[in-house]
Amino acid sequence: MKTLNIIGAGRLGKTLGRLWQEAGLFRAQSIYNRNLDSAIAAVEFIGAGQASCTIESMADADYWLISCIDSEIAAAAERLADKLAQREGIIAFHCSGALSSQVLEVLRPASIASAHPVHSFAEPLRSLSTLSGSSVALEGDSFAIAALDSAFRAIGCETLTIESQRKSLYHAGSVIASNYLTALMDLSLRSFAAAGIDRHSALKLLEPIVLQTAQNNMTLGPEKSLTGPIARGDLETVATQAESLASVDSQLAHHYRQLGLACVELARRGQLSDESAARLIELLSEPMR
Ligand SMILES: NC(=O)c1ccc[n+]([C@@H]2O[C@H](COP(=O)([O-])OP(=O)(O)OC[C@H]3O[C@@H](n4cnc5c(N)ncnc54)[C@H](OP(=O)(O)O)[C@@H]3O)[C@@H](O)[C@H]2O)c1
Structure with a gap:
């Protein structure tokens, strides 16, 4: 041996x-x-x-x-x-x-x-x-x-x-999926807290949707799992949410916009029209007021 x-x-x-x-x-x-x-x-x-x-x-x-x-x-x-x-x-x-x-x-x-x-x-x-x-x-x-x-x-x-030269890219992939997902959960909890929903209730509310979303991503892939206002090109809802967040927490609003841009990129590979994508990018790229 x-x-x-x-x-x-x-x-x-x-x-x-x-x-x-x-x-x-x-x-x-x-x-x-x-x-x-x-x-x-x-x-x-x-x-x-x-x-x-x-x-x-x-x-x-x-x-x-x-x-x-x-x-x-x-x-x-x-x-x-x-x-x-x-x-x-x-x-x-x-x-x-x-x-x-x-x-x-x-x-x-x-x-x-x-x-x-x-x-x-x-x-x-x-x-x-x-x-x-x-x-x-x-x-x-x-x-x-x-x-x-x-x-x-x-x-x-x-x-x-x-490959050795690409190891840090591989590691970044794991970090984004595990560590960044945790950071996303924190942003979500901060948003619920601003809405007056306590941490315990928020976690309970989130559990099924977060697990279901993870499962969808594993089986369908991100393109088919993305739902919600950005995937639908609902500009008005996105604008209202960005403004509401900005009124309580400018940092949270900043992250919402940045991650929203990543969602637009993803939604463009699905059903989102070029026109809606361009308007969403303009909205989400606006400097903070
Ligand atoms: N934990 C994970 O989930 C995980 C997952 C994937 C990869 N890894 C990798 O696995 C490796 C170990 O991680 P770990 O989580 O097992 O760490 P850990 O639990 O902190 O264990 C590290 C061990 O190394 C000893 N040690 C520290 N410095 C040393 C030194 N200079 N010479 C000899 N022994 C030393 C420590 O004991 P003493 O303090 O007594 O020296 C301890 O027993 C890391 O490279 C990490 O990136 C970890």
């Missing part, structure tokens, strides 16, 4: 370590965290391996997962470089969505990659049963990609490969 070392066994690292250990794919070997107690806790969670006090004292391994926080990955790779120097056939990877495999260049001749699971590891115990079915974006050397493709598939994940 191939061996796996982990530098930074936190929520993601210990979850993957345990899943691979239980799948009989990798034997967890040395685990290093800055804090020895947290490394010991990770070893207990994984159910195998030994906590190391330093990177230098870690055993040799076939696979090296650097899953410390993003800002520490480059420094951890620097410290590991001497240990891996001149050793062929080793695979070193990290799981950051924001960074490409280039941050591991110092580890060559090891084969390097990044493997970003599109999953939230907020609760590792829960992730043990929910990670399966998630997608993992792989990027880097072909040897490492092929090996990690098998490793993630062995624990039930789907994989896709992306």
Whole structure:
């Protein structure tokens, strides 16, 4: 069985370590965290391996997962470089969505990659049963990609490969869909609050429509899911809403206009006429009064 070392066994690292250990794919070997107690806790969670006090004292391994926080990955790779120097056939990877495999260049001749699971590891115990079915974006050397493709598939994940130069575009796509959706929810709640609807009632009111909209987008795609005043070219309603929002919260009105322009772009790919689109763009682009 191939061996796996982990530098930074936190929520993601210990979850993957345990899943691979239980799948009989990798034997967890040395685990290093800055804090020895947290490394010991990770070893207990994984159910195998030994906590190391330093990177230098870690055993040799076939696979090296650097899953410390993003800002520490480059420094951890620097410290590991001497240990891996001149050793062929080793695979070193990290799981950051924001960074490409280039941050591991110092580890060559090891084969390097990044493997970003599109999953939230907020609760590792829960992730043990929910990670399966998630997608993992792989990027880097072909040897490492092929090996990690098998490793993630062995624990039930789907994989896709992306080009190194386009990794930040890929990551922006996930950020827009998850983080920006959260920001949109906040804008919606602020608008309901201005209408005198408390947060609890607003969330209750929103739940079915938000979930239904998400479902429509998944099955029909955004073009066919867009409904409402902009899709209908209802200029009067859009103007009234923009003015109402401006009268209570200029920032909220600004976001309404900006996102409205994105809706017009989308609606043009559907039924919205060029004439209605042009009038909506003019209205939504107007400087704030
Ligand atoms: N969490 C997610 O949902 C998720 C999803 C996809 C990708 N990722 C990626 O997965 C990686 C890990 O994220 P995470 O959420 O698992 O982080 P985390 O829970 O904060 O775990 C990070 C671990 O790294 C250790 N650590 C920090 N600095 C270190 C260093 N210099 N050397 C060695 N160990 C160090 C920490 O322990 P000590 O403090 O004891 O050192 C901790 O155990 C990141 O690259 C992140 O972008 C996370």
